Structure formats: structure tokens, C-alpha cells
Amino acid sequence: MAYKRPESVLVVVYSDQHQVLLLQRKDDPEFWQSVTGTLEDGETPAMTAFREVKEELGIDLSDDPMAIIDCHTVNQFAIRPRWRYRYPPNTYSNTEYVFCTQISQSATIILTEHLALEWLSKQQAIERAWSPSNRRAIEAFVPEPKS
Incomplete structure (x- = not known):
């Protein structure tokens, strides 16, 4: 098994109705999250963000380079002990680059890696997002409805 690189993206997805999309993990149904994924060799964080949205939601945003916004936020967090075997030995933390994107709630989403x-x-x-960094990103980067 090839080890995962301890660098990933978090892509917060929200709608024009100010609703936030969360995904339920297959390997831990209590874990709800935004789109996430590990950087692959030769990828920039932005490239990974576009790839992960396409892989996890079936939505290709690559025609519009401004469709996914770099939030200029980088988090460090401890890798869950149950997932450390996926990383090189003695790797305990991950670097996470935060992005966001707005899509229509009526967009067709094809789940490939999640239960719901x-x-x-x-x-x-x-309240539902499992990770603290995901909760902070939703708080910081999802716009409030206009009054």
C-alpha cells in the first residue's frame, strides 16, 4: 500500500440559499464533513480541490478557474489514531489547505465515496461537522443570508 501524503484540502461547499453541503463518511458514519482529499504527487492544493469536488460530487468545475476560492487558510491537525496506518511511519499531523465553492442545490450530485x-x-x-477545522471553515467562509 502506498502511504498517503500528510497534506490535504478541505473544500466547503455552500449554495446560493446559504445551505452547507455535508457528506457522511462510509468508514465512520458518525463523521460528517465537507469535501476533502489528499494532495497527489505533482498537484497544487488548488488542483486537488478541483479534483476532489469532481471525484466526490461528480461536479466538474474546471471550466471556471474562479469556481473554487482559496481561503488562504492552512490548518495543522492531529491525524486520528485509527487512520495513522495510512501515512508514513511516525506521521502524526496533517496540513490542510482550505477552499470554498458555491453550487446550486439543484445540481446533480453523484456520491462516490460517501454514504449520504x-x-x-x-x-x-x-454542529454536525466532525472536525474542528471543518467547523471553523464553515463559520468563517460561508456567507450569512442577506436580510
């Missing part, structure tokens, strides 16, 4: 999806209010998504 839900569109939630910003507050519901903050």
Missing part, C-alpha cells in the same frame, strides 16, 4: 449528503443551515452544519 445533506444540505444544512450554516449553524446545523457547524
Whole structure:
């Protein structure tokens, strides 16, 4: 098995209705998250963000280089002990680059790596997202509805 690189992206997906898309992991149904994925050799974080949206949601945004926004936020977090075997020995932390994108709630989403999806209010998504970095990204980068 090839080890995963301890660098990943987090792509917060929200709609024009200010709903946040969360995905339920297959390997841990209690774990709800935004789109995530590991950087592959030769990829920049932005390239990974576009690839992961396409792989996880079946939505190709590559025609518009501005479709996914770099939030200029980089997180460091401890890799969950149950997942450390996927990384090189003695690798305990991951670097995560944060992005966001807006899509229509009516867009056809094809789940390939998750059990389920839900569109939630910003507050519901903050409460449901498993990882602290995902919760902080939703709080910081999903716009509030205009009054």
C-alpha cells in the first residue's frame, strides 16, 4: 500500500440559499464533513480541490478557474489514531489547505465515496461537522443570508 501524503484540502461547499453541503463518511458514519482529499504527487492544493469536488460530487468545475476560492487558510491537525496506518511511519499531523465553492442545490450530485449528503443551515452544519477545522471553515467562509 502506498502511504498517503500528510497534506490535504478541505473544500466547503455552500449554495446560493446559504445551505452547507455535508457528506457522511462510509468508514465512520458518525463523521460528517465537507469535501476533502489528499494532495497527489505533482498537484497544487488548488488542483486537488478541483479534483476532489469532481471525484466526490461528480461536479466538474474546471471550466471556471474562479469556481473554487482559496481561503488562504492552512490548518495543522492531529491525524486520528485509527487512520495513522495510512501515512508514513511516525506521521502524526496533517496540513490542510482550505477552499470554498458555491453550487446550486439543484445540481446533480453523484456520491462516490460517501454514504449520504445533506444540505444544512450554516449553524446545523457547524454542529454536525466532525472536525474542528471543518467547523471553523464553515463559520468563517460561508456567507450569512442577506436580510
